Amino acid sequence: MTDVPRQWRSVLPHLGQPLPPDRTPHSAGRNGSVQANLPMELVRQSVQSREYWDIPEEVADAYRRFRPTPLWRARAFEKEVGARVPIWVKYEGGNISGSHKLNTALAQAYYYHRAGVRELVTGTGAGQWGTALAAACARFGIRCTVFMVGGSLERKPYRGVLMRMLGARVISSPSTLTEVARSGRSGGNSLALAIGEAVEYAARTDGAAFCIGSGETYSILHQSVIGLEAIDQLAEQGGEVDAVVGCVGAGSNFGGIALPFHARAAAEGTAPPALIAAESSTTPKLTRGVYAYDRTDATGSSPLEAMYTIGSEYAIPDSHSAGLRYHGAAKLISALRHAGQVSATAVDQVAALAAGRAFTTTEMTLPAPESGHALAAAARAAGDGDADGDAPRARTGVLVCVSGHGYLDLGAYQQFLEGELTDRAPDPAAITEAVGGLARIDAPVNTAAAPGRPAVPTAGTAGRAAGRAADLEEAR
Structure with a gap:
C-alpha cells in the first residue's frame, strides 16, 4: 500500500546547469518593486541543489486527509x-x-505562518488555486484575499462562494482597488492582471504577503x-x-x-x-x-x-x-x-x-x-x-x-x-x-520543437519576493 511521501524530491540536482537568473525590471523603482517577503525556506527550495526535502509534520498531517x-x-x-x-x-x-493546488497551498501557508505573515494575497484564474489557498489559510489561521479573473468568476460563481465559505475575501479582477487595473496597462480578463492586482495590494498592506501557486520552483517541488x-x-x-x-x-x-x-x-x-x-x-x-x-x-x-x-x-x-x-x-x-x-x-x-x-x-x-x-x-x-x-x-x-x-x-x-x-x-x-x-535567450543546442515551430518555456510567478541577491546567496 502506497504511503504519503515523507519528502519532496527536487529535479534541480539533475538539470546539468543552473536556471537562468532572474533580472530586475527597468520599471522597478524604489517605491514600485515587490517587497522581499518570501520565507527563506521557500527561497532555499528554489535555489539549492538538494534532492530531498523533508515534509513538515503539520503539512504531512494535512496531506493525510x-x-x-x-x-x-x-x-x-x-x-x-x-x-x-x-x-x-x-x-x-x-x-x-478540487485540484492538485492544495499540495503547495498547504506547504506555503505553513511557511508563511511560521514567518509571521498575517494575510496571504493571490490571483487565481479558474479558482482552484484561490480555493486551495483559502483552505490552507483556514488551516493555519491566516487571512486570505483572492483576486479572481472576472470572466471565470462570472462563469463559476460557486468557486467564489466556496472561497468565502473558507473565510477568504474574493475580489473580481479587474477591480477598482488597484492602480494596475485602473490604468488599463494590461487589459481584459487575464491571470497576469489578477496576479498583478494581488502583487500591488499585498505590497501596500501591512502584514500581508503575495503568494503564488503554480510557476515557482518551490511550488513544483511541493x-x-x-x-x-x-x-x-x-x-x-x-x-x-x-x-x-x-x-x-x-x-x-x-x-x-x-x-x-x-x-x-x-x-x-x-x-x-x-x-x-x-x-x-x-x-x-x-x-x-x-x-x-x-x-x-x-x-x-x-x-x-x-x-x-x-x-x-x-x-x-x-x-x-x-x-x-x-x-x-x-x-x-x-x-x-x-x-x-x-x-x-x-x-x-x-x-x-x-x-x-x-x-x-x-x-x-x-x-x-x-x-x-x-x-x-x-x-x-x-x-x-x-x-x-x-x-x-x-x-x-x-x-x-x-x-x-x-x-x-x-x-x-x-x-x-x-x-x-x-x-x-x-x-x-x-x-x-x-x-x-x-x-x-540563446537558441538551444537540442530542442524538441517541430521544424519551423519555435519552442518556448514560460516563467513562474513567485521569484518576485526572492529578488535580493544577498538573500539568494545566504540561501545557497
Whole structure:
C-alpha cells in the first residue's frame, strides 16, 4: 500500500546547469518593486541543489486527509479513444479545492505562518488555486484575499462562494482597488492582471504577503508528491509507462507528475519517459512562444524570469481552458523544454471537452476542462503520436494526471453539449508584436520543437519576493 511521501524530491540536482537568473525590471523603482517577503525556506527550495526535502509534520498531517490519491488503469477510456497501449490515470480532484493546488497551498501557508505573515494575497484564474489557498489559510489561521479573473468568476460563481465559505475575501479582477487595473496597462480578463492586482495590494498592506501557486520552483517541488506516489503505485500494480502527460498553465501540475520520473531516471542513469506538456491552443507558449525574459504579472515590478512566453502583453482569447490561460511557463519547465527534455502539444477547448466527456462516460469521473487537455494529449500519445508533430511510435504505456474535477465547470460542458463552443486561433501577428521587445535567450543546442515551430518555456510567478541577491546567496 502506497504511503504519503515523507519528502519532496527536487529535479534541480539533475538539470546539468543552473536556471537562468532572474533580472530586475527597468520599471522597478524604489517605491514600485515587490517587497522581499518570501520565507527563506521557500527561497532555499528554489535555489539549492538538494534532492530531498523533508515534509513538515503539520503539512504531512494535512496531506493525510486526502493523500495518497488514486491511480488506476483507464481501460474503458482506452477502448473509447482507440489506445494502443495502457493509459494510467493519477487523480488529484478529491480534496476541498478540487485540484492538485492544495499540495503547495498547504506547504506555503505553513511557511508563511511560521514567518509571521498575517494575510496571504493571490490571483487565481479558474479558482482552484484561490480555493486551495483559502483552505490552507483556514488551516493555519491566516487571512486570505483572492483576486479572481472576472470572466471565470462570472462563469463559476460557486468557486467564489466556496472561497468565502473558507473565510477568504474574493475580489473580481479587474477591480477598482488597484492602480494596475485602473490604468488599463494590461487589459481584459487575464491571470497576469489578477496576479498583478494581488502583487500591488499585498505590497501596500501591512502584514500581508503575495503568494503564488503554480510557476515557482518551490511550488513544483511541493507537487512532486504526485509523481512520487505514482511511481510507487505503478510498481504495486505492475504498470509500465514511457510517456507522462500533464496540462500546463504555468507548470506545477505537469512538473508534479512528470519531474519525479525525470529525477529518478537521471539518478539511475536510465532513459527517462517522454514528458509531454499539454497546453491550451489559446495560450500556446510552449508550442508557439519564444524563450525570453518576460514579466510574470501585470505590474512590471516583479523580477523578469526566463520562460517560454507568448508575451505578457498578449491579449489571450477567452476560453474554458481557465487555469491554462497564463502567458508563460515556469522557468524550470521552460529550461527543460529548452534542453529538449520536455515536448509539448496544444489542444483546442472543443477537443479538451470532448476528451473530458469521453472520460466521464467511461471512467465515471468528471475532469476539469484543464485536465481535458491532458486527457486529449494522453489519448494521442497512446494512439497515433505525441507532440511537436511527432510521428506515431511504439509505447509501453502512458501516465496522465487528471489535475482536478469539473463539478464547478458544468457550464463549459453545457456549452459543449449544445454545440456553442468554437476555437479561436491565436493571432500570429499579435504574438509577434507581444514578444517583439523581449530579451531572447540563446537558441538551444537540442530542442524538441517541430521544424519551423519555435519552442518556448514560460516563467513562474513567485521569484518576485526572492529578488535580493544577498538573500539568494545566504540561501545557497
